[in-house]
Amino acid sequence: MLLKYLIDANLPYYFSLWKGDDFIHQRDIDDTWKDKQIWDYAKENNLTIITKDSDFSDKMLLYNPPPKVIHIKLGNMKMKEFFSVLTEIWAEIQEMSEANKLVSVFKDRIEGIN
Numbered sequence: 001m002l003l004k005y006l007i008d009a010n011l012p013y014y015f016s017l018w019k020g021d022d023f024i025h026q027r028d029i030d031d032t033w034k035d036k037q038i039w040d041y042a043k044e045n046n047l048t049i050i051t052k053d054s055d056f057s058d059k060m061l062l063y064n065p066p067p068k069v070i071h072i073k074l075g076n077m078k079m080k081e082f083f084s085v086l087t088e089i090w091a092e093i094q095e096m097s098e099a100n101k102l103v104s105v106f107k108d109r110i111e112g113i114n
Helices: 035-044 054-060 079-099
Strands: 005-007 023-025 048-051 068-072 102-105 110-113
Touching: 005 035, 035 048, 035 054, 048 054, 054 068, 054 102, 068 079, 079 102, 079 110
Parallel strands: 005 023, 005 048, 048 068, 068 102
Antiparallel strands: 102 110
């Protein structure tokens, strides 16, 4: 199995969009890990971190991949809306992540920094 994405513990565990061979949730590794442990694991395994935590995107601005970071900045919303928004734009997020070290996902736009 070749993983591509590490889902941070602050994102839903039961989320059908992220079920599959490309994804591992931090909870399946160790949900007590601190940011440095998550970062190091993602770096060692060439994973993209998907998170709502700005600490990862701030750190990504200082370093080159791996890891890459997808920063979800949708704000507070119900899980159904969260799933709907991400499902609609997930292909675009993945495409931008291929070309950028940091992808920030907002409700009205997606921004990439390479």
